[in-house]
Amino acid sequence: MSEDHKNHRRSTMLVHAGRKPENYFGVVNPPVCRTSTILYESFAAYFSPNVKYRYGRVNNPLSNDFEEAVSLLEGGFKAISTSSGLAAVTTALVAFAKAGDHVLIVDSCYPPTRFFCQRRLRAYGVEVEFYDPLIGAGIADLIRENTALIYMESPGSGTFDVQDVPAIVAAAKARGVVTILDNTWSAGILFHPLEHGVNIAVQSAAKYISGHSDVNLGFAVADDERHYKLLKSAAVDAGICAGSEELYLAMRGLRTLEMRMKHAGENVLPILEWFKGRPEVQEIYHPSLPGAAGHDVWVRDYAGHNGLMSVLFKEEYSLEDVGRFVDSLALFPVGSSWGGYESLIQPSDMTTCRTKWDKKGVFLRFQIGNEDTADLIADLEQGIKNLKS
Numbered sequence: 181m182s183e184d185h186k187n188h189r190r191s192t193m194l195v196h197a198g199r200k201p202e203n204y205f206g207v208v209n210p211p212v213c214r215t216s217t218i219l220y221e222s223f224a225a226y227f228s229p230n231v232k233y234r235y236g237r238v239n240n241p242l243s244n245d246f247e248e249a250v251s252l253l254e255g256g257f258k259a260i261s262t263s264s265g266l267a268a269v270t271t272a273l274v275a276f277a278k279a280g281d282h283v284l285i286v287d288s289c290y291p292p293t294r295f296f297c298q299r300r301l302r303a304y305g306v307e308v309e310f311y312d313p314l315i316g317a318g319i320a321d322l323i324r325e326n327t328a329l330i331y332m333e334s335p336g337s338g339t340f341d342v343q344d345v346p347a348i349v350a351a352a353k354a355r356g357v358v359t360i361l362d363n364t365w366s367a368g369i370l371f372h373p374l375e376h377g378v379n380i381a382v383q384s385a386a387k388y389i390s391g392h393s394d395v396n397l398g399f400a401v402a403d404d405e406r407h408y409k410l411l412k413s414a415a416v417d418a419g420i421c422a423g424s425e426e427l428y429l430a431m432r433g434l435r436t437l438e439m440r441m442k443h444a445g446e447n448v449l450p451i452l453e454w455f456k457g458r459p460e461v462q463e464i465y466h467p468s469l470p471g472a473a474g475h476d477v478w479v480r481d482y483a484g485h486n487g488l489m490s491v492l493f494k495e496e497y498s499l500e501d502v503g504r505f506v507d508s509l510a511l512f513p514v515g516s517s518w519g520g521y522e523s524l525i526q527p528s529d530m531t532t533c534r535t536k537w538d539k540k541g542v543f544l545r546f547q548i549g550n551e552d553t554a555d556l557i558a559d560l561e562q563g564i565k566n567l568k569s
């Protein structure tokens with residue numbers, strides 16, 4: 181049924197993607213499918229190549245329905261689902277890189293992606309090179325004979341640098357290099373990497389897709405059968421699979437994803453305005469701001485923004501000063517992750533997240549949730565008084 185929705189507009193597709201009421205006695209949402217063992221019809225069936233389900237870890241009705249839904253979301257051939265967003269990233273990297281290869285990884289990638297490349301890929305004999313997120317067509321100069329893949333994340337983590345994906349893809353295609361893009365920021369709503377020729381889109385479904393800070397889940401979508409088979413065999417070989425409850429919750433999240441993101445994107449704007457007027461701030465990071473890294477590309481290629489922003493405080497404020505401010509806030513607890521309904525702050529040591537980070541000052545990322553922004557601003561107003569002791 182949901183294959184039919186390829187021709188529908190995105191909002192309509194999000195209502196129907198992956199749903200199969202006819203398979204489940206009319207039940208609207210595909211039910212949680214708890215299974216490891218799946219019984220064969222007969223002894224002979226065990227040896228048949230045409231059996232749809234062999235073992236729950238490899239695939240099962242719910243993982244199939246979810247993968248079909250996210251494949252429609254990203255406009256791909258087929259998807260794999262994984263136990264976390266990071267597992268989707270690492271499975272995609274492992275699927276396309278081997279010993280002796282050279283890989284190009286964007287310098288503004290999600291920090292654990294960076295650590296996987298530094299600690300694991302290098303240990304397996306892959307040459308890892310980090311490149312400037314604003315490199316654009318200049319990436320052509322970094323491609324070597326043995327370059328196996330170019331990894332993008334746009335906008336990047338923390339600083340939200342927007343990459344010129346079409347320019348990078350053009351350079352990659354000219355040399356037959358596979359491209360992978362972490363599309364978690366856009367959730368598949370604000371940007372469509374496969375439409376720009378990217379081969380693999382990866383996402384964490386722990387962010388806006390599930391939307392309630394209660395799910396660890398990821399997926400990767402391939403543009404064609406050959407890339408899908410490489411991804412799937414890497415996942416099967418490493419025993420990567422997704423939990424059934426998580427698949428159910430993320431699939432349910434898809435139904436309201438668009439409106440939740442729209443609301444988050446609206447709620448961040450008054451907070452950006454408030455920070456713009458604060459003398460304690462050195463720099464604000466959000467792709468909608470003129471002068472933001474890759475702002476023009478964001479205007480050209482993206483359909484909007486989400487509720488994430490970052491702030492670099494002036495050098496004169498110590499970690500202790502900023503800690504006093506943060507701890508005095510009632511509506512902004514400190515916590516990792518984003519895309520949930522509640523506001524959060526995450527501090528970052530940017531020197532461990534970039535090849536070179538020269539800026540001085542404490543860096544905080546804000547996830548703006550669904551609270552009333554007047555309450556959020558009142559909280560920030562009272563809290564900022566505690567920045568100076």
Ligand SMILES: *Cc1c(COP(=O)(O)O)cnc(C)c1O
Pocket residue numbers: 264265266267269290333337362364365383384385386387396397398517
């Ligand atoms: C959170 C995040 C991930 C990892 O997702 P998990 O589900 O937490 O493993 C990957 N990429 C980006 C951009 C993220 O923000």
